[in-house]
Every structure is written in structure tokens, then in C-alpha cells.
Ligand SMILES: O=C(O)C(=O)[C@H](O)CO
């Protein structure tokens with residue numbers, strides 16, 4: 001069974017963010033990820049991790065220039081990253097520096113760097129050199145701290161105009177960036193929405209050593225992984241099989257909006273997919 005991390009920005013919406021750590025540990029998660037930890041003091045979050053025996057496995061660099069407390073709200077309102085946005089290089093670098101300082105305190109080995117939306121009037125091809133240059137700069141800064149950066153293809157239904165949508169584009173970009181500590185965050189939800197053939201893509205890309213993290217959700221509504229058109233149990237089996245062959249030992253982030261979160265039992269009641277994965281592994 002892969003190691004699963006609870007995405008605390010999406011799971012347990014019935015609880016205040018700091019209380020979600022304990023809930024995730026109680027439900028048997030060993031790792032957690034989140035979108036943006038910046039509204040909280042890094043030391044306070046580190047204490048929550050330690051107190052609950054959890055590892056922080058991933059979070060995002062800021063998607064735009066804001067006060068720390070504003071970052072999450074600004075993401076909802078439209079900040080989607082700066083890596084491909086001309087004229088905002090200084091803000092991009094300041095955001096990466098803030099993320100690296102949080103990663104050090106949280107002892108988190110991975111930081112996702114959002115690509116951003118291609119500005120009106122420009123093409124993806126026109127902004128790609130800037131994206132590559134920004135990522136190269138960020139990768140070198142992260143390498144000094146012993147950290148890895150993730151780049152994630154995201155579907156354009158969720159973020160219209162987003163620069164990076166496809167797995168093949170992400171892997172081409174890694175070649176161009178040319179820094180070994182940059183990897184792909186393969187979100188199976190986005191992969192299914194954009195291109196499908198998910199199991200084949202896991203088999204193609206995981207052995208390259210260029211996939212640093214997985215995420216999962218049901219498709220099309222981004223609810224529990226066992227709701228909708230993806231067969232999560234089958235895909236976890238594929239990850240397990242290929243990981244055993246190539247020595248991959250990363251995490252699968254549970255990044256979904258619980259459909260059952262408002263029902264009695266909250267998020268925990270919707271973890272049947274996790275219990276099924278455990279039962280399958282025990283067989
Ligand atoms: O939207 C997603 O799938 C992500 O993982 C991004 O990190 C957005 O935070």
C-alpha cells in the first residue's frame with residue numbers, strides 16, 4: 001500500500017486548521033500536506049506535527065505576493081502562481097524564499113511551485129523561457145537547503161489558462177530546467193480530467209525517477225477517491241507494483257473535498273477508500 005498523506009487544506013473542513021493534524025493522525029495518516037501554511041507560525045505547526053507523530057510531506061510556495069495571513073484567501077480569489085508571469089520575478093523569488101524558510105522549520109522535503117496563468121495577450125510558448133528561468137533559480141535555492149521542488153500539471157476546468165496541464169509537458173520542462181531536484185507532482189485527478197490513460201502514465205513516468213509525489217481525488221467532482229470514474233484501488237496497486245520495481249518511496253496525497261464532510265462523522269466517515277486500501281494490503 002502506498003503511504004498516504006492527508007491534505008489538511010481540503011480534508012477535515014469541519015475543524016479549525018490546527019486541529020486537523022490530530023484528526024488525521026487519529027484516522028491513521030502518517031503524513032500530511034497542505035496548500036498554504038503561511039497564516040500560522042511555522043513553529044506552532046511543527047509542534048502539531050511532532051505532537052501527533054506526523055510528517056509534513058508537501059506544501060505550496062505562495063501563489064502571489066500577499067501578507068502571510070492573506071495568501072489562502074488570495075488563492076481562492078485568483079492568485080494561481082507567478083512562475084510564468086513576466087514582470088513579477090522579484091515577487092516570485094520572495095515567495096520561494098518564504099516557502100523554503102517554512103520547509104526548514106516543518107522539515108518538509110518537497111515544495112510545490114505553482115506555474116501561474118498565462119497572461120492575456122501572451123502564449124504558453126512565449127512565457128515558457130521565463131518559467132524555465134524562474135524554476136531553475138528556485139531549484140538552485142532549494143538545493144542549497146537539500147529540498148526538492150514539485151511542478152504539477154493542473155486541469156483548465158479548475159484553473160482556466162493555467163500554464164501547465166499535461167504530464168508530457170511537465171516532463172519536457174524538467175529536461176529544459178535541467179536541475180535534478182525538480183520533479184513532477186502527478187495528481188491523478190488532474191491527469192484523468194485532462195488526458196486519461198492514468199495507469200499507463202504511472203507506468204511510463206514513475207520509473208524515470210522524475211515523479212516526486214502523487215495526489216488523488218475522485219473524478220469529476222473532486223470528492224473521495226472512491227467516488228466517480230477513477231478506480232483508485234486499482235491505481236494504488238499499479239503505484240505499489242511499479243514503486244517496488246523502481247525503488248520509489250514517496251507519498252500519495254489525499255487532496256479532495258469530502259462529499260461526506262458535512263454528514264455525521266465528517267471527513268473520517270468518507271475514508272472507506274483508505275480502509276479498503278489497508279484491507280487490500282493486509283491480504
Ligand atoms: O490543485 C491542486 O491539485 C494542487 O495540488 C495545487 O497545489 C493547488 O494547491
Ligand SMILES: [Mg+2]
Pocket residue numbers: 152187215255
Ligand atoms: Mg494537486
